[in-house]
Amino acid sequence: MKKLWFVLVASLLLVTACSKSGGEGNEGGASGSPSASQSADSPDNKEPVTLKIVNKDMPPDDPNTIKLVKAIEEGMAKQGTPIKLEIVPVQAGTYSEKLGLLLQGGNIPDLIYFQGGDYNFAVNQKILEDLTPYIEKSTYLKASLSELNKERMKSYPYLVWAAPIRAQVPVVRQDWFDKTASGKALLENPTVDNYYNFFKELKQVSGAKYVYTVAGLLPEIDVMFNQAFGLTSTWVKGADGKYVFASTTQAEKDKLDFYAKLYKEGLLDPEFLTKKWDTKEKAFYDGEAAIIAGTQGKIIDIYNTKTVGQNGESAKIMVLPPAKGAAQGYLPVDVSKESRGMAIASTSENKDQAFAVLEYMASPEGQMLDKLGIQGEEYQITNGKIKLTDKFAAWFPHFVENLENFKPAQEFDPSTPYLSEPAVKSMEMFTGMSTKDNAFVMPAELAGKWDASLAVYNEFAANYVVGKVKSEDFAKFVESWNAAGGKEVADYANTVLK
Missing domain, CATH: 3.40.190.10 (Periplasmic binding protein-like II)
Incomplete structure (x- = not known):
């Protein structure tokens, strides 16, 4: 590949x-009417x-x-x-x-x-x-x-x-990365702690207002950190051997604690809840944000072209690896549909x-x-x-x-390849560090419950990161998730996953 x-x-x-x-094209007369050799159809x-x-x-x-x-x-x-x-x-x-x-x-x-x-x-x-x-x-x-x-x-x-x-990978401007002393250590050992140290230095040397920007929800930063926290698939096995929704586990809470820390220290975009895709991208091009996640391949190519066009050749982008911890990889690939x-x-x-x-x-x-x-x-x-x-x-x-x-x-022409080097690199790195998810096609009778339970998670996760809910509220969130239909979905998951 x-x-x-x-x-x-x-x-x-x-x-x-x-x-x-x-x-x-029409080879008849100038009037456009059919010639004698043309059939009516x-x-x-x-x-x-x-x-x-x-x-x-x-x-x-x-x-x-x-x-x-x-x-x-x-x-x-x-x-x-x-x-x-x-x-x-x-x-x-x-x-x-x-x-x-x-x-x-x-x-x-x-x-x-x-x-x-x-x-x-x-x-x-x-x-x-x-x-x-x-x-x-x-x-x-x-x-x-x-x-x-x-x-x-x-x-x-x-x-x-x-x-x-359509999987995303995180990217940073090459010139800003090269200014950091922690960047080399990060590439050699991209642990969560090393990423945290890199984020702090990157904000300082780049002059960016914050480091990581996302549009509304958290999957765009999850691409970097989920697997490091042990969130290796949509459904993971609990202590009793049964599958549970990964986002209701202690691993999810640990991850959200880390995101809340980034938010509190000004490393995560303070306006991430209201960001749209266009304002998110503008923040990256304008130098307000240092890291953005984009779809491997063509979107990364567009990001590179626009960043270089606005900030000069030294501002070409480079792809960052996923963090390493309990596991390492970008977000697992859903192959169910x-x-x-x-x-x-x-x-x-x-x-x-x-x-x-x-x-x-x-x-x-x-x-x-x-x-x-x-x-x-x-x-x-x-x-x-x-x-x-x-x-x-x-x-x-x-x-x-x-x-x-x-x-x-x-x-x-060698001067204008179809895809830039960062775009090719994004596809190579994703291919080498991706895994298949165990998500499945949700039956129609559970689709509404699944959507409702996801809405409960998304609201809680956003509120947790910005400090509107506290650590002790996590157990209540799990109860709400179950009550919204998550329990029925989890019961079904255990009938289809092996």
Whole structure:
């Protein structure tokens, strides 16, 4: 796997020539009417099928969204499947909540991007199509799925996400790291204590207002510390040999005590509860925060590009290892189901055409568009090589992030590799220090209880860190967690985990 990434990113990628399958455009008269040699149902004369799509990362008024949609429509028309993509806007706010309201209101697009805990309504109402038969018959999308993607789809075949496991790793500016004396000791032995000493020195030498920033909840710092405190999976065995929710154990309390210490000493973002993803990232770019967690691969690449662009070449980012203690590793990987991805509505009257969009975006031509943007804008072909432009920094894949089936016909210019060194390093380190979680697909009858119990945990953990509740309240939290439905979920966990 590592060799594959090195080959791909070391500018040995091959760029594919644009696909010529399907029609090449209207070759009739200037009026656009069919020539005598054209049949009435030739690709040039098919009426485009309108497909509605909802995706938080495709705002209708965004210039890149407009370019992407136009290019998809033109490319699919040339290949004989003319479609018109109509973007369904979502109200501002938490995407999962607003999407849920959209669907419950009866506005169900043909293509739906889900993210997070927003699919229970859709599954319960049976409005999602089983994608298994479509993918089995596909050529490109099937080839673009990793083994982990396929494993997730076995138990939950409604979402497809041809992307690396969306796991986060922590990063810091290289120039700030190099100013510390404790950094070397940290890399040699990244214990929790060594991280604490590093945080204190890092804040001092960098001039940052605080060290670690997160957006709202704690998983973005858990990526560094969970396993060190013994929180190695969602469910761990208790003293009686039965599985218990890890976040109700003494190990969780010890971790929260540590976070509370970081918060009290100004090392954890004091506004972490109200931070959103954009304000969190801005704090890092502006130098207010010293450490941020980002998704391995492309997001780390974006962080690196923007940080260097704003602060200079010496400010390139470096990936930090997870803390070492009871265990060592980034957050365990949930392989029970895709937590985000594209779905096709079972209510759609154009399911085949909707899947054709996903298949096209996984094709050689579609991947060039999805990954690189528009030739002449986000990239140029210079001296037979792909040279990315400044505009490329604002472009990112919406459909296929995996590189399994990305085989362009030209190499990347060495000065503009597809992924930067920190992005490659993030994937290597995650691959080498990740484990599989024992989370499972929650049955519909327990989904509400699970959500309610998680809400109890999230509220308590946040309040604990900021000092609104005390150490002696932990036992009451566990009781509340059980009462909210956690006990029933834990009982079920012990029937499915072995």
